[in-house]
Amino acid sequence: MNKILRYFSNLWQRSNLLYLALCAFTFGGWQLAASFTIPILLPPPVDVGRAFLQGLIDGSLLLHVGISYYRILVGWAIGSAIAIPIAILAGRVPLIRFLLDPYIEFFRFIPPIAFVTLFMIWFGLGEFSKITLIVYTAFFTTFLSTMTGAMSVEKERIRAAQCLGASPRQVFFRVIIPATVPHIIIGIRLALGLSFMTVIAAEFIAAQSGIGYLIFNSRLFAQTDNVFVGIITLGLMGFSANWLLKITISRIAYRYDIKL
Amino acid sequence: MRFAIELRGADKCYESRHAGGEPYEALLNFNLEIIEGEFFCLLGPTGCGKSTVMNIVAGFENPTNGLALNFDKPILGPSADRGMVFQSDVALFPWLTVENNVAFGLRLKGIDEEVIKFIVEENLDLVGLMAHRGKFPRELSGGMKQRVQIARALANNPSILLMDEPFAALDAQTRRLMQEELSRLWALNKKTVLFITHDIGEAIWLADRIGVMTRGPRASVKEIFTVNLPKPRSNMTSEFVNLYNLLNDSISAESKAMMNE
Numbered sequence: 453m454n455k456i457l458r459y460f461s462n463l464w465q466r467s468n469l470l471y472l473a474l475c476a477f478t479f480g481g482w483q484l485a486a487s488f489t490i491p492i493l494l495p496p497p498v499d500v501g502r503a504f505l506q507g508l509i510d511g512s513l514l515l516h517v518g519i520s521y522y523r524i525l526v527g528w529a530i531g532s533a534i535a536i537p538i539a540i541l542a543g544r545v546p547l548i549r550f551l552l553d554p555y556i557e558f559f560r561f562i563p564p565i566a567f568v569t570l571f572m573i574w575f576g577l578g579e580f581s582k583i584t585l586i587v588y589t590a591f592f593t594t595f596l597s598t599m600t601g602a603m604s605v606e607k608e609r610i611r612a613a614q615c616l617g618a619s620p621r622q623v624f625f626r627v628i629i630p631a632t633v634p635h636i637i638i639g640i641r642l643a644l645g646l647s648f649m650t651v652i653a654a655e656f657i658a659a660q661s662g663i664g665y666l667i668f669n670s671r672l673f674a675q676t677d678n679v680f681v682g683i684i685t686l687g688l689m690g691f692s693a694n695w696l697l698k699i700t701i702s703r704i705a706y707r708y709d710i711k712l
Numbered sequence: 713m714r715f716a717i718e719l720r721g722a723d724k725c726y727e728s729r730h731a732g733g734e735p736y737e738a739l740l741n742f743n744l745e746i747i748e749g750e751f752f753c754l755l756g757p758t759g760c761g762k763s764t765v766m767n768i769v770a771g772f773e774n775p776t777n778g779l780a781l782n783f784d785k786p787i788l789g790p791s792a793d794r795g796m797v798f799q800s801d802v803a804l805f806p807w808l809t810v811e812n813n814v815a816f817g818l819r820l821k822g823i824d825e826e827v828i829k830f831i832v833e834e835n836l837d838l839v840g841l842m843a844h845r846g847k848f849p850r851e852l853s854g855g856m857k858q859r860v861q862i863a864r865a866l867a868n869n870p871s872i873l874l875m876d877e878p879f880a881a882l883d884a885q886t887r888r889l890m891q892e893e894l895s896r897l898w899a900l901n902k903k904t905v906l907f908i909t910h911d912i913g914e915a916i917w918l919a920d921r922i923g924v925m926t927r928g929p930r931a932s933v934k935e936i937f938t939v940n941l942p943k944p945r946s947n948m949t950s951e952f953v954n955l956y957n958l959l960n961d962s963i964s965a966e967s968k969a970m971m972n973e
Contacts, residue, residue: 611772612803616817616868617792626816630807707807709850 456699495677500684503677513666517685520651520662523579524693527586528647532640534587535594540632542595543602544624560596564589564646565653572658582654589650594639601635602628633708637701644697648690663689714783716872716904717746717769722778724764738764740930742778744923746872751898751905753915755959756925757967762908765925766876769906770796783871792817795865799877801857804849810860811836811845817868835863838897855886862897872904879914891917895944912959916952917945924959927966935962 479497486496495503507513542549564585575581605628613627655664663682670678698712705712724739738761746752756762767773768780771790780787782794796803805813811832818828836842839859849857858878865873879887891914898905898918909915915922922937937959941951 606802608798608800608803612798614790615770615794615796617820622820709806
């Protein structure tokens with residue numbers, strides 16, 4: 453907690469003036485641009501702020517944020533958790549890689565959005581189909597990065613462990629896995645970003661809640677200000693999720709020489 | 713007199729990577745005897761198959777024909793009994809601190825942590841890295857990283873220390889310093905060492921005996937020189953220079969022949 457507070461206070465002290473200037477520039481420009489057109493095309497920041505506050509007060513916005521977050525985080529965690537062990541094995545065991553390769557190479561080029569309707573038919577309109585879609589999204593990104601990492605563990609490093617008496621099992625757990633950690637981290641960070649994209653697409657098409665639903669539904673009623681609320685909220689969600697992930701990773705970042 | 717390592721009529725033939733290509737005969741009838749307690753240098757021109765010999769002795773590769781023995785027992789695979797110092801610092805585990813790198817082999821054996829701590833400190837002290845025990849390998853200089861590798865191999869107390877051009881990637885000054893360090897360490901514990909190098913001076917500074925290899929393919933040991941110079945060797949005496957010239961003639965004959973082939 454202290455660390456988080458310190459992070460914020462440092463950030464604030466170093467860059468508060470610059471950020472203030474950037475904010476003023478952004479909102480000023482937006483307000484100016486809005487004055488040249490009608491609110492239904494570009495609502496001024498004041499309108500968007502009002503809609504934002506209203507959503508906060510009646511609780512609907514937090515509900516949308518909560519449900520979208522839930523789908524993203526659960527799907528992402530499951531997808532990554534499945535991908536990591538299989539990818540490490542595939543990276544180290546040529547037979548497994550050989551068997552999985554055609555599937556991976558085929559499905560990785562199909563964007564998750566292409567499966568939205570199919571997953572609805574298979575898994576219904578509830579949470580399961582959306583979470584499965586996120587699982588699919590997170591799986592491939594994490595898998596490919598992790599497998600690359602596991603494949604590229606230096607021969608000398610493995611041999612060094614063998615000369616120190618490591619059994620194949622010990623080599624796997626004490627060399628292969630730690631050596632793959634940086635690639636796993638890259639994979640899950642990319643997967644988190646892609647999960648945000650997928651959840652919105654899924655909520656556009658088949659949901660009664662979530663930020664994607666908010667954006668799509670507001671469009672139907674020409675509530676452009678609420679569309680803006682959705683988009684901005686989404687940005688803030690991604691920003692905070694990435695920030696939380698960074699904080700979590702920072703504990704091991706130095707040891708594994710990961711650049712955040 | 714016991715042999716720490718024996719290669720008897722060892723051949724090593726690599727299958728071609730391309731279909732229909734010629735197989736490559738790296739070693740043919742390779743014989744080598746390393747006496748317990750001696751510092752043996754294997755010297756040879758680039759591409760002569762020094763690394764193949766090392767891979768066989770370490771147990772990474774098997775000879776196609778012939779015998780590879782470690783104290784009369786066949787070498788079947790890598791073992792903690794044959795410690796290795798690699799040329800590249802990639803061999804260190806970058807996610808472990810210096811002391812945890814040194815403790816790696818001991819932890820594999822499931823030794824008591826207090827004993828591990830004692831052995832690790834002893835070996836870090838030996839290579840002069842006590843002050844850097846908590847650092848990660850990437851925070852160390854090239855020479856220090858090689859010291860970590862040496863401490864890590866010694867901590868396991870192997871019956872023989874294999875060193876595959878361990879100082880080749882260091883700058884000239886650091887290399888000389890490391891050679892003196894290694895001489896000092898060897899004088900302390902008289903551990904059997906097989907040291908591979910292409911550097912004639914290095915071989916004379918360090919070795920009790922020097923084996924010169926013929927050029928590849930079908931390499932073998934051409935001749936063996938005994939270095940009868942008192943240790944520690946810190947100056948180039950006239951005997952040093954004479955031996956240098958002998959070795960140089962022996963090796964350049966191979967290099968020249970290779971260029972003319």
